Amino acid sequence: MKVVKKGLRAVAVLEACKGIASLLVGFGLHVLAGHNMRQLAENIVSRLHLNPAGHLPSIFIHAASGLTDARMGLLAIGALVYSVIRLVEAYGLWQGLVWTEWFALVSGAIYLPFEIYEMIFHTNLLGIGVFFINVFIVAYMAYALYNERKMQREHSL
Incomplete structure (x- = not known):
């Protein structure tokens, strides 16, 4: 039974990490709301020394351009809900x-x-x-x- 409990705790730690990561993403989205997302994406691409006309950088810039404050808010709420689910699951697994x-x-x-x-x-x-x-x-x-x-x-x- 000890092996099972250790395994459940390992899965609990993984789920807690997913929950914390999602929480950080949600807070990041909340903080970025109200900013010019296209400009931010172009700055990121520029700092990484990528060609903005390249396939992946242009997809990234285009996707960022479509992020309105309302969408950012919904994504932040979704990240928060996902985080709560994962953290509750982690707690429950840790407790068995x-x-x-x-x-x-x-x-x-x-x-x-x-x-x-x-x-x-x-x-x-x-x-x-x-x-x-x-x-x-x-x-x-x-x-x-x-x-x-x-x-x-x-x-x-």
């Missing part, structure tokens, strides 16, 4: 709450079809790494829940 184990299993499994699609049509090392980490977490959560059910059945006999 069974409902958060189920939540981690389901929420991780939901992403798998999208990650498979991305790997097939837009293969990159980061996407492959994220996919395998997610598969490992989903498999681990299934194992932890199976192990818990098995222990409950043994105690009821």
Whole structure:
């Protein structure tokens, strides 16, 4: 049972990191609201010594141009909600709450079809790494829940 608890805590730390990162993104979006996002994107591209007419920098500049204050606010709220969900999940996993184990299993499994699609049509090392980490977490959560059910059945006999 010790191995399962350590694994749950490792997943809890990962979820907490995702929650904190999302919280930082949300605050960053809030702080940037009201700024000229196109100008900011052009400054970033310039400081990185990238060609603004290049494919990726132009996509970045174009995307930043479409960010209105209302969209930034919605993105910040979305980041906050996602952060709260991840931090609650992290707390529950750290405490060994069974409902958060189920939540981690389901929420991780939901992403798998999208990650498979991305790997097939837009293969990159980061996407492959994220996919395998997610598969490992989903498999681990299934194992932890199976192990818990098995222990409950043994105690009821």
